[in-house]
Amino acid sequence: MKLIIQIPCYNEAETLEVALNDLPKKLNGIDQIEYLIINDGSHDDTVEVARKWGVHHVVNFKQNKGLAKGFVAGLDGCLKYGADIIVNTDADNQYCGEDIAVLIKPILDGEADMVIGERPIDDTEHFSYVKKKLQHFGSWVVRKASNTNIPDAPSGFRAFSRDAAMRINVVNDYTYTLETIVQAGREKIAITSVPIRTNAELRPSRLFKSIWGYVKKSVLTILRAYMMYKPLMCFTLLSIPSVAIGLGIGMRFLYFMAVGSGSGHIQSLILACTLIIVGFLTFMIGLVADVIAANRKILQDVQYHIKRMEYEMPVFDNKEKGKKEGVSEIYYFNAENDEKALIK
Template sequence: MTNTEDSSILRENNDTVIVVPVFSESQVIASVISDLSQYFPNIYCVDDGSPDGSGEIAKKAGAHVVWHPMNFGQGAAIQTGIEAGLENPEIKYFVTFDGDGQHSPIDALEMIRTLRTGEVDVVFGSRFLDERTELTAAKRIVLKTAISYTNALTGLKLTDAHNGLRAFNRKVAEYVNLQQNGMAHATEIVNQISKGGFQYCERPVHIVYTDYSKAKGQSLWNSVNILFDLILR
């Protein structure tokens, strides 16, 4: 890609905020930000009380950083990032993007392009729409169970639950209010989007499971906690 194309993409995406919840990602956050900043000028990192200085690293890498005074969880960080984006009336589109490097900025770019057509309000990323993402059998089963639950609860028809890559327009950002601080926010956001009656679609995304993201990522045991959070609150 030439420089000219780069800068025109940046200009085009100046109405978009990438919300990156960050908790102790000091090893990878700089490269995540620099990859994103090829396409997106407005990257809002929410440092969720990281003890390892992730926020400072993200700031040096060129992200705007909002600092949580202590750790609240990914759901809380995403909500904070969305609210930070809403403070700027020029922002039309929002993307949630994990801080551990498992998502691809190109996928985010494609999702924003889909939003720009105006046909949908929300684009969900799904790792099950093509064969690119490699998953262990156990993880596949848990994710499939989770999405059956989410679909039954919300009446939406999605193929992937708990995928951190999603894009939505301002209308949705104003409507959504995440109260689940932990990982149950992934089901909560789908539920609220369903209640709001927004138009949605899914796009295949590639999740890269590096040793790092696997070590950082969700333990399957956490699915028990998520279920509890959703039922008892």
């Protein structure tokens, strides 16, 4: 059983070594542990710190692409390097490395394919009162949207089985935390959570720069994810108010017609017809979106099987082999032989 611990990094030279030192070197039920960082266009010595420490693999972006893309690239790298279990943690040492054993236990026991670490939010001193309440409210919204029971949805401390990692898709550019839970719930990926501990704050959060900015982006992420997986229900709910108001106004017009004064309320008829048509068109959009969602599921299944075939192939061990297959802008370092391995 091989575990790879991945850490997304953007200018983390000051805190990365502390986070790496806190990670476990041996775990029960795990035969091999490797470490991978995602260098998201850092301008400092993040990569040098990682290589000096002995990190096995580095996924390197030439420019900053955001946390979500870095997370997906990290999963891809871990799968290519043969990980059976993947743990994602932060470079600011927010999460306690010893709790990785607790985090992966449900996967080792065959109880789950995705595990979220639940932070003690109410006891976290560097979280403001407003932030704590927003964390709780946001997690409640995600639970309703995903039909799961995850108490700490924004937590980045999470573990994935190999199968779950191959099924995960992230389409937004902001963060992976909320969308992946909605996807797991709607795609019936076995997901659970376990209580974990946190360490003292080394630096302020870079994702939570503005409370209202974070709320706005999180709401849009949740809505977009929900519309992807439940489009018919979403657009049906959107169409109901328009149709209901239109029918109400239409009945009002019929009443005036019945009492002989309908000619003076022709505007009500026009408004009623307009609202009913808008509601009907909204519902039709939902039908089309539902067909597209069904097609997306088929494409995801195809992608999953392609990934299974791809990841059974050996990893390129030098640059020339990578060039023969066609390469992307993502490239990997293997710290053991210090060779750059370009991977398609």
